[in-house]
Amino acid sequence: MIAMPSHTATVAMEVNDTTVAAAVETRTSLAEFLRVQAGLTGTKLGCEHGVCGACTVLVDDEPTRGCLVFAAQVDGKKVRTVEGLADGRALNRLQQAFHENFGLQCGFCTGGILMSMTSLMEKEPNPSREQIVEWLSGHLCRCTGYETIINAVLAAVAGGEDLR
Amino acid sequence: MTWQTSSHRSTPMVAARSVGRSVLRSEDPRLLSGGGRYLADLSLPRELHAALLRSNEAHSRLLAVDVSEAQALPGVHLVWTGADVATFCQGIEGALAVDGCIATVMPLLARDTLHYVGEPIALVVADSRAIAEDAMELISVTTEPLPPVTDPNAALEAGSPLANEQLAGNVGLRGGASFGPVDECFAVAHRVVEETYHTGRLSPTPMETRGVIASYDWASQELKLWTSTQMPHLIRYFVTAYLGIQENLVEVLTPDTGGGFGQKAHLFVEELLMPLASRELNRPVKWVEDRRENLMVAGQAHEQFITIALALDSDNHITAMRTRALGDGGAFHQPPWSMAVEPWCAAAVTPQGVYNVKTLEYTYEAAATNKAPVGAYRGVGYMAGTYAREAIIDEAARAVGMSPFDFRRLNVVKQLPWVNGQGVTYDEGSWLESIDRLEQMVGYEEFRERQLAARAEGRYLGLGISVFVESTGESTAMGKAHGLPDVYHDTATVRMDPNGTVTVTLGLTTQGQGNRTTAAQVAADMMGVRPEDVTVIAGDSTRHTYGSGTVASRGAIIAAGAIGRAAGPLRDKLLAVAANMLEISTDDIELADGRASVRGDSEASVSIADVATSVYFDDSVWPEGFDPGLEATFAYDAGRPMFSNGAQAALVEVDPFTGFVTVDTMYVIEDCGTVINPGIVDGQIRGGAVQGIGAALFEQLLYDDAGQLTTTTLMDYHLPTADVIPVFKIEHLQTPSSHTWNGAKGMGESAMIAAPAAVLNAVNDAIAPFGAILRDIPITPEDVLRAIGQVTD
Numbered sequence: 001m002i003a004m005p006s007h008t009a010t011v012a013m014e015v016n017d018t019t020v021a022a023a024v025e026t027r028t029s030l031a032e033f034l035r036v037q038a039g040l041t042g043t044k045l046g047c048e049h050g051v052c053g054a055c056t057v058l059v060d061d062e063p064t065r066g067c068l069v070f071a072a073q074v075d076g077k078k079v080r081t082v083e084g085l086a087d088g089r090a091l092n093r094l095q096q097a098f099h100e101n102f103g104l105q106c107g108f109c110t111g112g113i114l115m116s117m118t119s120l121m122e123k124e125p126n127p128s129r130e131q132i133v134e135w136l137s138g139h140l141c142r143c144t145g146y147e148t149i150i151n152a153v154l155a156a157v158a159g160g161e162d163l164r
Numbered sequence: 165m166t167w168q169t170s171s172h173r174s175t176p177m178v179a180a181r182s183v184g185r186s187v188l189r190s191e192d193p194r195l196l197s198g199g200g201r202y203l204a205d206l207s208l209p210r211e212l213h214a215a216l217l218r219s220n221e222a223h224s225r226l227l228a229v230d231v232s233e234a235q236a237l238p239g240v241h242l243v244w245t246g247a248d249v250a251t252f253c254q255g256i257e258g259a260l261a262v263d264g265c266i267a268t269v270m271p272l273l274a275r276d277t278l279h280y281v282g283e284p285i286a287l288v289v290a291d292s293r294a295i296a297e298d299a300m301e302l303i304s305v306t307t308e309p310l311p312p313v314t315d316p317n318a319a320l321e322a323g324s325p326l327a328n329e330q331l332a333g334n335v336g337l338r339g340g341a342s343f344g345p346v347d348e349c350f351a352v353a354h355r356v357v358e359e360t361y362h363t364g365r366l367s368p369t370p371m372e373t374r375g376v377i378a379s380y381d382w383a384s385q386e387l388k389l390w391t392s393t394q395m396p397h398l399i400r401y402f403v404t405a406y407l408g409i410q411e412n413l414v415e416v417l418t419p420d421t422g423g424g425f426g427q428k429a430h431l432f433v434e435e436l437l438m439p440l441a442s443r444e445l446n447r448p449v450k451w452v453e454d455r456r457e458n459l460m461v462a463g464q465a466h467e468q469f470i471t472i473a474l475a476l477d478s479d480n481h482i483t484a485m486r487t488r489a490l491g492d493g494g495a496f497h498q499p500p501w502s503m504a505v506e507p508w509c510a511a512a513v514t515p516q517g518v519y520n521v522k523t524l525e526y527t528y529e530a531a532a533t534n535k536a537p538v539g540a541y542r543g544v545g546y547m548a549g550t551y552a553r554e555a556i557i558d559e560a561a562r563a564v565g566m567s568p569f570d571f572r573r574l575n576v577v578k579q580l581p582w583v584n585g586q587g588v589t590y591d592e593g594s595w596l597e598s599i600d601r602l603e604q605m606v607g608y609e610e611f612r613e614r615q616l617a618a619r620a621e622g623r624y625l626g627l628g629i630s631v632f633v634e635s636t637g638e639s640t641a642m643g644k645a646h647g648l649p650d651v652y653h654d655t656a657t658v659r660m661d662p663n664g665t666v667t668v669t670l671g672l673t674t675q676g677q678g679n680r681t682t683a684a685q686v687a688a689d690m691m692g693v694r695p696e697d698v699t700v701i702a703g704d705s706t707r708h709t710y711g712s713g714t715v716a717s718r719g720a721i722i723a724a725g726a727i728g729r730a731a732g733p734l735r736d737k738l739l740a741v742a743a744n745m746l747e748i749s750t751d752d753i754e755l756a757d758g759r760a761s762v763r764g765d766s767e768a769s770v771s772i773a774d775v776a777t778s779v780y781f782d783d784s785v786w787p788e789g790f791d792p793g794l795e796a797t798f799a800y801d802a803g804r805p806m807f808s809n810g811a812q813a814a815l816v817e818v819d820p821f822t823g824f825v826t827v828d829t830m831y832v833i834e835d836c837g838t839v840i841n842p843g844i845v846d847g848q849i850r851g852g853a854v855q856g857i858g859a860a861l862f863e864q865l866l867y868d869d870a871g872q873l874t875t876t877t878l879m880d881y882h883l884p885t886a887d888v889i890p891v892f893k894i895e896h897l898q899t900p901s902s903h904t905w906n907g908a909k910g911m912g913e914s915a916m917i918a919a920p921a922a923v924l925n926a927v928n929d930a931i932a933p934f935g936a937i938l939r940d941i942p943i944t945p946e947d948v949l950r951a952i953g954q955v956t957d
Contacts (some may be wrong), residue, residue, distance in 0.1 A: 025294070027294065035204075035205070040198065041198070041201070041202075041204075041205035042197070042198020042199070042200070043198075044202070044204075044371075044372070044422070045204065046371045046372070046373075046455065047455040047877070047878045048454060048455060049455065049877050049878060049879060051877065051878040051879055052371060052455075052878055054371060081198065082196075082197065082198035083197065083198040085197065085198075086197050091193060091196055091197065095193075095196040095197065098192070098196055099188055099189070099192040099193065099196060100188060102186075102189070102843040102844065102846075102847050104192060104195060104196065105423075105676035105677065105678065105847060105851065106370070106371065106372070106420075106421065106422045106423045106675055106676025107191070107192075107195030107196070107200045107420070107422070107676065108200070108202065108370075108371040108372045108422030108423065108676075109371045109422075110195060110196060111198050114196070133886050133887050134887065136885075136886040137885045137886045137887040139885075139886070140371065140878065140883050140885065141371070142369055142370060142371050142423050142425070142851070142855070142883065143371075143423055143676050143847070143851045144847060144850060144851050145847075145850030145851045145852075145853060145854035145889055145892075146850075146854070146885075146886040146889050147850050147889060147891075147892055148847060148850070149886070150886065
């Protein structure tokens, strides 16, 4: 007979500039917290092993697999998700470049990829194709064959330094 | 062969305006901003969560299942075993309606026997998925081992244990046919080339796993079933048939879907279990598959052993061919495609490809094994069949000392229309041209020089080609041409609103293909408006139009056909009213760019919005006896088999020290008739080819001798990543179909069909200096090193 977990913890984090606080089971992952407690379902779960990258969000500006981190570990931190990318009511330059370059098909992996590429462009405003490929290799996309995603990021990079 | 001609198999002709342009996808802004609503994103009030306890043994007697501790766990609402659900449904029957297919009945939950790792044993419904999984740990299962059947070749030998007692001799499918004097041709052949090829067991691996939410309401007796499926109408039909619920009381809803690739084009037991549980508990029940389950049980695919023999005359013409396809079927037929579709399609549907071989015979077999059931995956049957054929064509070319281009050119059908040995007519295509064009594209002679120069430096480059022809737009005529008596048709509703915008409702669902955008382009051209003035509802609910499923490269053809037919009478009404408004004959009016214009008079026009307003609100401009409805629903079924074709070349480099294969460039010639949206079509090509590269080099579901699946995470089942993709060079030849109004043919599967053979042939070209040849995929680095003698046991 295994012990059934019943521990709860109160977790508060700043998600896309809004504070979200909730009492959750300690086994709740960050991705689940974002999807259920914060109601932001743009963060997807594709494998729950940290392989596919669909759950990638930025925790204090660092790309993080939402499925491999407990919500409690992110207590007090700042989280950015795909829902926070748009510039007001317009797609930001990276999102727009994905649109114009056919950089997505089913869209399931797209949110995580956008967050990693956002982080790359914040760290390295002028990344090379090789750097983009290296960062993108941490994500699985089953639809596009990746080339249009790489082209989209290159187009966004060519558009200037400020993502907005 | 004659074809039944019906009105639902023809469409009116109009000029293309937005068709042919890379219109940006209307789907994107929502998906790019996190607004997609996939199945797992939906929540209903009072919903409960389900988990399935699955077998961790391949083949066992199931002696007892004790669920008492699980039932007692707080938060658990229901625990069912096989006996519990058998009272509602004995199981789901599966078989393909082709000669020699033996049906099976798959229980919703295992009863007396466990047949494969992953077979569901018990359903748990609880307040949360986590509690349901906790409860699963408390279920005690008692089994007695039975011998596992894991090798499909051995499974068919006399005396083999049975994988499933329903299939005598482990035969799930056995049949074949012969056309012309095959034995005679082989007897007098100048040369016979014969080999066996193996394609690995694949998982389609959509990034979104499967999922089902069922909500049954006892008061209205209505069932709402959300499911991540490619064929909602078929699911509704099965649900009503198996569960005894009236069809008008069942609505199947399809939210945003994160890829399908054929995996989501089946009826799965979860689609029956969740409605049953919801009806029992009178609460919504949600089940979202995890990745382990997806790799274990969600429609495995493509594994075949294909033996091909070619008879050649002294001029190197292929005079006859024999094909034997054997599929590793798993333990049950998964409806509707079953374990039959892979080997049947590989052997019986275009076995000769583009080559002028009318004398041929084929046999197809599916062997039952203690593995998860196989199903459809992009290029079903076609990929394995094309793989084996294009591989042996290369071996034959090498045997007779011809270039792979010259040998194919010698044997390709040069005159279309062409009737093959089985009596199937191929109306049009660019079979020879695609080979010529590909040779120019790759610069063949120059490549051979580069290859020699590289070898001098110890580098091994290879070029491999693959030529295909593919049936697309699965239709009644297509099925009948190949001996499959299925009937297909889809409806579309087109409505123009009083201000001239258009709403299209399709029976087709979408899994990421951009169908809403391409359908809007089609409708825009038919109605003379812009694509952005068209909203497309793509199979969201079975309440509206009917569809036979987004499968088998049907989308473009069905959209063009059904929208074309439904828009036709609306056009006529717009023309009639515009003629009265402009006081001119309908024959002189053109609908385009948002205006009804008098031909040859750019000044005389009225906006289509004004015409629509008049249809709704101004009876003074109506013709006599006018019916003002600007809404029509019509059915469509492609009247003839439609075939796309093309050719691919892979340029690879093989590292002789690591065995790693790098695909440097993929050259693609595609002829799918009229290209509706180049951005979308090229996306299908790249995505399909990368899946083909995955099949050729990386992906394989592996079972051990005990029938245990050893690849249950994406760390073990290797999908291609961005660092292993090639550069793409894509060209389109456009031979329009004469049977769709805009000339489009299907193409969603073609790149996946062609790519694996191109990669294999390229690797074999690269390692030819070692006297080595490979015939099985995936080609792992170890396979390469063994083949070239770098690794020996």
